[in-house]
Amino acid sequence: MNTAIQCIILLACTIICISGGPVFRCMCIKTIKSVDPTRIAGVTEYGLRPYCNKREVIVTLKDDSQRCLDPAEKFTQALLQIYTKKASRVAKMITTSPGTTMSPGTTESPGTIASPGNASTTAVPKLS
Incomplete structure (x- = not known):
């Protein structure tokens, strides 16, 4: 009887672990060296x-x-440098002077890619 209870508990724990929350892993399995810059959004x-x-x-x-x-x-390092410079220019344009406010409900600048909730993610603006 004691062994049966242990087996049931082990089975329940296994099911919880398998069907548990999201499995986090790296997003990139394969990488490429470059991509046509005109296709980048x-x-x-x-x-x-x-x-x-x-x-x-x-x-x-x-x-x-x-x-x-x-x-x-x-290529990637140059691309990141370009996007970082553009992000800083957009940030300067969005910065409001004292006494002015942004529109209600405005939380994100137009033309940026929102990070998927990861604090270490850098969101950079899209090139036009």
């Missing part, structure tokens, strides 16, 4: 996370598909 950079020990750069193309770029490649 946006860039998202993910830093190191507890469940993924590598930096990931994901570009969203104009056809809504996504590609993973190799962060060590010169």
Whole structure:
């Protein structure tokens, strides 16, 4: 009888673990060296996370598909530099002077890619 209870508890724990919450893992399995810059709609950079020990750069193309770029490649580094500069320019334009306010309900600047809730994610604006 004692063994039967142990088996039931073990089975219940196994089911809970298997059907539990989301399984976090790296988003990029394969990376590419570059992509046609005219097809890029946006860039998202993910830093190191507890469940993924590598930096990931994901570009969203104009056809809504996504590609993973190799962060060590010169193309990717140049792309991130361009997007970071553009993000700082957009941030300066959005910065309001003392005494002015943004419209009610405005939480995100237009033309940016929202991060998917990850604190180490860098959201950068889309190039026009």
